[in-house]
Amino acid sequence: MKSFTIQKGTVLAFTAILAGTLVFSAYGSVNAVQTESVVQVDTEKAKKSKHREEVERVIDEVVTTKGVPSVIAGGLKDGERWSYATGTASYEVPRPVESDFSFRIGSISKTFTASVVLQLADEKKLNLDDSIEKWLPGVIKGEGYDANKITIRMLLNHTSGLASYTDLDFRDITLPQNPFRYYSVDELIGMGLSKPPVFAPGKGWNYSNMNTVIAGQIIKKVTGETYAEQIRKRFIIPLGMTATFVMGNSHEIPGKHATGYNMDRSGQLYDFTDMNQSWANAAGDIVSTTKDLTTFFSALLGGKLLSQEMMDQMHTTVDGPIGKVGLGIYEFKTADGQSYWGHAGGTFGFESRAFGSLDGKHILATVINAVGPAVEPAHSKIINKEFGR
Numbered sequence: 132m133k134s135f136t137i138q139k140g141t142v143l144a145f146t147a148i149l150a151g152t153l154v155f156s157a158y159g160s161v162n163a164v165q166t167e168s169v170v171q172v173d174t175e176k177a178k179k180s181k182h183r184e185e186v187e188r189v190i191d192e193v194v195t196t197k198g199v200p201s202v203i204a205g206g207l208k209d210g211e212r213w214s215y216a217t218g219t220a221s222y223e224v225p226r227p228v229e230s231d232f233s234f235r236i237g238s239i240s241k242t243f244t245a246s247v248v249l250q251l252a253d254e255k256k257l258n259l260d261d262s263i264e265k266w267l268p269g270v271i272k273g274e275g276y277d278a279n280k281i282t283i284r285m286l287l288n289h290t291s292g293l294a295s296y297t298d299l300d301f302r303d304i305t306l307p308q309n310p311f312r313y314y315s316v317d318e319l320i321g322m323g324l325s326k327p328p329v330f331a332p333g334k335g336w337n338y339s340n341m342n343t344v345i346a347g348q349i350i351k352k353v354t355g356e357t358y359a360e361q362i363r364k365r366f367i368i369p370l371g372m373t374a375t376f377v378m379g380n381s382h383e384i385p386g387k388h389a390t391g392y393n394m395d396r397s398g399q400l401y402d403f404t405d406m407n408q409s410w411a412n413a414a415g416d417i418v419s420t421t422k423d424l425t426t427f428f429s430a431l432l433g434g435k436l437l438s439q440e441m442m443d444q445m446h447t448t449v450d451g452p453i454g455k456v457g458l459g460i461y462e463f464k465t466a467d468g469q470s471y472w473g474h475a476g477g478t479f480g481f482e483s484r485a486f487g488s489l490d491g492k493h494i495l496a497t498v499i500n501a502v503g504p505a506v507e508p509a510h511s512k513i514i515n516k517e518f519g520r
Contacts, residue, residue: 179211187215189516194218197400198505201228201389204513205421207429207487207494214421220389220500223402233374233386233418234498235408236483237476240417241343245287245459246431247350247361249441256353259284259444259458263291266349273324280332283349286342287458288449292330295339296322297410303396306479310406311382319344319412336451340414347413358413370430372423378416382407385418391480392501400501403479415478424485424496428473433491446472446489466515475510482506486514493518 190202194217201218214230251257263271263286264278271278271293285291296319323341330337347358354361359377367375376385382405384391393403408416419427430436437445448455448462455462463471463486471493473486482502487494495517499506 183213186513186516187217189512190215191217193509193512196505197222198501198503199509200392200500202497202499202509202513203228203230203232203234203421204495204497204517205230205425206496206517207425207492209492212422212425222390222392222400228389228500229387231374231387231420231422233384233388233420234481234483234500235378235384235391235415235476235478236417236419236424236485236498237411237415237478237481238340239419239424239474239476239483239485240411240413240415242431242459242474242485243362243366243417243427244343244346244350244358244413245445246436247358247365248283248287248346249437249445249458250365251350251353252444253438253441257283257349259287263345263349266352267345270320270348271324271345273327275328276324277332282332283346284444284458285332286346286349288336288456289338289342289451290333290336290449291339291342292328292332292335292337293339293341293345294323294326294329295337295341296326297340301410306406306410307393307395307403310403310479312410313380313407314410314412316344316348316412319410320348336449336456338451338453340411343414344412350413362417366427366430366436370423370426372419372426375417375419375423375427378408378418380407380409389500393479394501394503398503400503406479408478411478415476421496421498424483425494428485428487428496429491429494431491432472432487432489432494435491463514465518467520469518469520471514471518477502482510484510484514486518 190204193199194202201220203216205214216228216230218228219225220228252259260282262279263281281291350358350361359379362377374386390402391404392400394400434442445458448457453461460472460474471486471488476483481498481500483498485496497510497513499509
């Protein structure tokens with residue numbers, strides 16, 4: 132692999148919106164009140180500016196090795212958007228990464244699919260405790276499987292016991308050897324069902340892409356349209372997410388993007404930017420930007436997409452190795468004990484995160500254009516700095 136030079140702090144876009152109205156009862160008090168108000172505003176602005184500089188410093192610091200080529204971060208806090216990008220978009224032909232670059236969001240796609248299901252429950256078109264057999268009769272079959280005992284809720288919080296088709300050999304050997312192969316949903320389901328259940332329905336927790344693939348099929352059965360069409364109609368178009376696409380059979384990333392680096396079993400990174408993401412289906416085939424993810428999670432966590440009843444259902448959790456797991460989202464605990472909600476996305480070439488407060492007023496989305504052991508600690512450092520007290 133050729134040598135490269137990391138460029139730090141190459142892109143910075145920070146927009147602050149400040150609005151205030153003062154009403155005074157007497158002319159003589161105007162100057163004093165205005166002066167005091169200006170001081171308060173300047174102090175608050177200085178605090179925000181200092182915090183943003185601290186977050187950017189941490190982002191610069193994590194881009195220090197070939198394990199983290201670049202970081203793009205985008206956020207929203209109390210109506211103010213910001214973005215920052217640092218590092219190289221390519222080792223082979225060094226160029227600065229930019230804050231509006233697109234990337235594969237991987238399993239953050241699960242939140243989109245789950246949100247469609249929750250909206251359908253809001254519309255009384257399905258019930259979260261419906262069995263899979265009710266909606267997909269005869270689809271889940273095989274030794275040890277009983278679709279009558281697996282519910283839609285279990286799919287969304289990974290307690291179904293369905294085995295995942297994405298094992299280590301599939302990830303490290305099968306897909307890299309034939310990156311442009313198209314996988315039908317029937318193939319994916321068949322691959323998963325060729326394995327025995329991990330546990331009886333509701334009796335454990337296991338992260339499985341099969342769960343979200345099946346959820347996508349239920350969306351199609353209920354609505355007559357694919358999960359991709361429903362995501363576009365319900366979220367992408369209404370929220371103005373112009374850089375977000377459900378990829379289906381396409382292998383290219385639309386728009387400007389960095390090179391995505393995958394890690395082989397020897398620990399070496401290699402270019403794996405272009406690939407057919409059909410293997411991930413409803414569980415991970417979306418491309419987006421940090422700005423669009425910020426828009427989506429602000430609307431979702433802020434209660435603009437779901438009723439309060441469904442918001443409560445979404446945040447009813449089970450315990451898993453990653454912490455409290457809800458329906459399509461999970462809890463991120465900061466080092467100082469604060470709770471934020473969202474999802475992580477890991478796929479070939481890109482690792483991303485999107486988390487925020489339950490009121491939707493404070494959101495952070497980050498992406499690193501590589502996978503490997505250095506990536507998770509880097510994301511955690513940035514998230515903790517952004518949300519920390």
